[in-house]
Amino acid sequence: MHSNKAKILIVDDEPALRESLSQIFIACGYRVCCAHDGFSALDEMKKELPDLILSDLNMPGMSGFDFLSIVRSGFPAIRAIAMSGAFTGSEVPSGVSADAFYEKGTGMRGLLHIVESAIRPRGTARDSGRVPAALNESALWTPPEA
Secondary structure (H helix, E strand, O other): OOOOOOEEEEEOOOHHHHHHHHHHHHHOOOEEEEEOOHHHHHHHHHHOOOOEEEEEOOOOOOOHHHHHHHHHHHOOOOEEEEEEOOOOOOOOOOOOOOOEEEEOOOOHHHHHHHHHHHHHHHOOOOOOOOOOHHHHOOOOOOOOOO
């Protein structure tokens, strides 16, 4: 593994997809951690900020829409790629706080290209590995009343 490779946080409610993507990115030399929804992704970010987030949009609990919005407002330097099978094309869907979009099922070569392009321009988002105070606050996001 290359120590200069970025850390990717994969957020998806499908365990098989998380595992597959994790194995692929690890094989490419990235450091990878995974989460099953936005809440668990925020918990992962408390441990160490990723350089890149690859997040599904439609998940139970905290959706990717809400999670990416929180990330964008609190951590604008972290690159984010939204992914979904519910949207088509390569443009980021309207209302999604992401730098790029990956349509699920369109092939790994395209996703790898999107990841490389997203990481290259800005470098790493982490600074000294410290967790910003914003993640330690308990009221980051409150689910809507049912």
